[in-house]
Amino acid sequence: MASAPQIIRVIDLETTGQAPPAHGVCEIGWQDVALGADGRWALYGDGGALYVNPGRPIPPITQAIHHILDEQVADAPFWHDVARPVLDPWPRRVALAAHRADFEQKFCTASLTHGADWICTWKCALRLWPDSPSFSNQVLRYWRRPDGLEHERGLPMHRAFPDSYVTAHHLRDMLNAVGVAQLIEWSKLPGLLPRVRNGPDRGKEWRELEEEALAVFAADRDPDVRFTAETEQARRRGGGSIGRQTAQDSLL
Structure with a gap:
C-alpha cells in the first residue's frame, strides 16, 4: 500500500x-x-x-x-x-x-x-x-x-x-x-529580526549596538524585539565574532 x-x-x-x-x-x-x-x-x-x-x-x-x-x-x-x-x-x-x-x-x-x-x-x-x-x-x-x-x-x-x-x-x-x-x-520561537526596526538605531544590525542600547531592547514589550536582543546578548556571552551576521549564523 x-x-x-x-x-x-x-x-x-x-x-x-x-x-x-x-x-x-x-x-x-x-x-x-x-x-x-x-x-x-x-x-x-x-x-x-x-x-x-x-x-x-x-x-x-x-x-x-x-x-x-x-x-x-x-x-x-x-x-x-x-x-x-x-x-x-x-x-x-x-x-x-x-x-x-x-x-x-x-x-x-x-x-x-x-x-x-x-x-x-x-x-x-x-x-x-x-x-x-x-x-x-x-x-x-x-x-x-x-x-x-x-x-x-x-x-x-x-x-x-x-x-x-x-x-x-x-x-x-x-x-x-x-x-x-x-x-x-x-x-515556534519569536521572530529573529535582522535589523533594528525603530528608534535612533533603526536600520542597524544588532551586532552594531552598544551594550546599553541592547539592554533596553532586551526589556522591550515586543516579543520579537526582546527575543532578538536576548539572542544577541547570548551570542556575545559566547564570545562570537563581531560584525555582520553570516548566512550560516542565520540558520542557528
Missing part, C-alpha cells in the same frame, strides 16, 4: 478584524505544497478559496483592505462548517503554514486543525533571507521573484487564494533549503 504523500497546506484568512471572538473570518484560501519523488518540494493541486459568513457586518476599514462585501458572504456557510474540512483534510497534512501565522492561529484553533504544527513563513524569511528590504508577503514576492509564480494568479493581494498562492512559493523554497523540521522549530 502506497504511503500518503507529504503535503503542507498554506492557509490565508480574510477577516472582519484582528481579534476573535469579536471578529470573524469572511474568506479562507489555501494552496498545498508537496514533496515529490525527486526529493524536492513543489506546489501541489490547484488550491482554492471559500467565502465564510462572519456572523457580523464587515467594518469599512477592513473592507477597504480586502474589498469583500457583506452581500457576498451573506449566504456563505459559517466558520465552524467551513474550517475543519479545509484545515484538517485527508490525507492529513504534515503541517499548516501561513505568512504571519500567529494571526491565522487566532482563528484556526487547535480543535479545528487537529493540533497541527504550523510554519510561519514570515519568521522563517527573517532567518533565511535577512537581506530582504522588508518581510511582507508581497515585498518578498518582488524581491525574490520565485520561479513559477504566475503574476496574475497571485492577484489581487489581500484576498485569500492569491495570498496563499504567493506564500506557497516562499514556503516551497524554504522547504527545499532547510526542510520541514527546521521551519517548524523556527516558527
